[in-house]
Amino acid sequence: MAKQPKSPGSGSKPALLFDLDGTLIDSVYQHVLAWSTALQKAGLPVPAARIHRKIGMSGGLIVHSFMRETGRSLTAKEIKKAHRFHGEEFDKVSDQVRPLPGARELLKRLSQLKVSWAIATSGNREAAEPFLRLLNVGSKDTVITRDEVSRAKPDPDLFLAAAKKLGRKISDCVVIGDSVWDLLAAQRARALGVGLLAGGFGEDELMSAGAYRVYKDPADLLAHLEEIGIRVDND
Amino acid sequence: MAKQPKSPGSGSKPALLFDLDGTLIDSVYQHVLAWSTALQKAGLPVPAARIHRKIGMSGGLIVHSFMRETGRSLTAKEIKKAHRFHGEEFDKVSDQVRPLPGARELLKRLSQLKVSWAIATSGNREAAEPFLRLLNVGSKDTVITRDEVSRAKPDPDLFLAAAKKLGRKISDCVVIGDSVWDLLAAQRARALGVGLLAGGFGEDELMSAGAYRVYKDPADLLAHLEEIGIRVDND
Numbered sequence: 001m002a003k004q005p006k007s008p009g010s011g012s013k014p015a016l017l018f019d020l021d022g023t024l025i026d027s028v029y030q031h032v033l034a035w036s037t038a039l040q041k042a043g044l045p046v047p048a049a050r051i052h053r054k055i056g057m058s059g060g061l062i063v064h065s066f067m068r069e070t071g072r073s074l075t076a077k078e079i080k081k082a083h084r085f086h087g088e089e090f091d092k093v094s095d096q097v098r099p100l101p102g103a104r105e106l107l108k109r110l111s112q113l114k115v116s117w118a119i120a121t122s123g124n125r126e127a128a129e130p131f132l133r134l135l136n137v138g139s140k141d142t143v144i145t146r147d148e149v150s151r152a153k154p155d156p157d158l159f160l161a162a163a164k165k166l167g168r169k170i171s172d173c174v175v176i177g178d179s180v181w182d183l184l185a186a187q188r189a190r191a192l193g194v195g196l197l198a199g200g201f202g203e204d205e206l207m208s209a210g211a212y213r214v215y216k217d218p219a220d221l222l223a224h225l226e227e228i229g230i231r232v233d234n235d
Numbered sequence: 236m237a238k239q240p241k242s243p244g245s246g247s248k249p250a251l252l253f254d255l256d257g258t259l260i261d262s263v264y265q266h267v268l269a270w271s272t273a274l275q276k277a278g279l280p281v282p283a284a285r286i287h288r289k290i291g292m293s294g295g296l297i298v299h300s301f302m303r304e305t306g307r308s309l310t311a312k313e314i315k316k317a318h319r320f321h322g323e324e325f326d327k328v329s330d331q332v333r334p335l336p337g338a339r340e341l342l343k344r345l346s347q348l349k350v351s352w353a354i355a356t357s358g359n360r361e362a363a364e365p366f367l368r369l370l371n372v373g374s375k376d377t378v379i380t381r382d383e384v385s386r387a388k389p390d391p392d393l394f395l396a397a398a399k400k401l402g403r404k405i406s407d408c409v410v411i412g413d414s415v416w417d418l419l420a421a422q423r424a425r426a427l428g429v430g431l432l433a434g435g436f437g438e439d440e441l442m443s444a445g446a447y448r449v450y451k452d453p454a455d456l457l458a459h460l461e462e463i464g465i466r467v468d469n470d
Contacts, residue, residue, distance in 0.1 A: 217282060
């Protein structure tokens with residue numbers, strides 16, 4: 001059973017719910033090209049910039065939305081192939097993926113400050129594991145992956161599950177993400193959303209999707225924690 | 236000697252000056268990852284999204300601006316290495332590069348309509364050649380590359396040289412590009428600028444940089460030629 005949510009109050013610190021790709025690790029552009037090749041091989045060619053704007057959704061939503069947008073339909077077998085191709089292509093370049101500036105330091109600092117945080121990603125647990133290690137995220141830390149919910153972003157399920165696992169009310173949480181899908185999921189969940197430019201969405205796109213504030217990368221957020229309600233003066 | 240510019244008039248058709256990468260060919264994301272690996276290997280690691288926003292400048296400007304932004308300096312030898320690494324990395328994936336939707340059709344249609352057009356790219360001639368062939372651009376078509384001017388975008392030199400080669404006044408030209416550097420170069424040259432979303436810059440970024448209008452890709456521009464002053468009704 002989930003822990004009972006604590007009451008919010010003037011002294012309470014918000015909990016932070018992080019997206020993974022493009023928010024803590026620098027992997028968005030590798031995903032774009034992996035999808036570009038995969039969709040081309042599956043018979044559904046799509047320009048890279050249009051793929052870029054879908055990253056953050058689950059792979060299932062990406063394929064289905066392009067089928068509808070392009071008017072080309074794939075069989076169930078072809079869709080399965082597209083997913084396999086994406087995995088294979090991404091694996092070829094996944095060793096290039098590095099933490100974003102300040103990502104490790106931000107998570108470490110939050111733990112020192114006793115600010116609850118979790119990672120909620122549209123990717124599967126197996127795909128996320130090597131990157132969680134890269135971020136020094138251990139088995140005691142809270143991570144929600146695609147496998148644990150029925151719907152990925154822009155549905156709010158991942159963030160709702162993360163808040164529940166932390167024992168916090170979603171309205172006490174701040175969602176941090178690089179894509180409009182994170183921010184739309186945050187709106188649907190009634191959490192505050194904060195955008196990072198590290199995934200390549202534009203500032204205006206993130207603000208239009210409801211970002212309360214936009215930072216360059218995790219290092220920039222770490223330098224401005226007070227702006228999202230986290231006191232660091234009396235540590 | 237360049238041809239004398241014709242006078243503009245109510246019946247005159249504008250000439251179109253196209254950027255290449257991200258405007259006619261789908262190569263921006265390959266360049267982002269090639270620079271990402273190259274800069275990392277040269278000792279100047281930079282997140283991919285920040286590299287993305289520099290694409291469209293010359294390679295020289297990209298390296299120098301990151302040196303200043305990160306406060307790390309490279310020796311002349313290391314800078315040379317970074318350029319070589321970029322070329323090597325891009326070559327590995329250049330076979331994935333395809334024309335953007337409608338690119339070939341747009342250039343062909345403009346020629347049929349007797350609308351002058353040219354391509355002006357911050358890349359070198361050698362790098363551009365295979366992609367020009369991909370677009371069916373031949374030796375009779377007008378192409379200006381980095382080698383032919385002293386300063387690349389956002390300086391206006393490439394577009395000014397293209398207009399001159401077409402024998403048109405720059406004020407009679409419309410610059411079509413996917414990056415803010417194209418649009419800033421257009422402003423400096425006093426040409427009208429039109430943005431395409433095909434390189435992954437956001438619509439708002441392109442409008443803020445002075446785009447008169449923004450289209451999704453060359454196919455979308457082809458479908459709306461009248462909006463930039465090209466009559467197609469009486470062909």
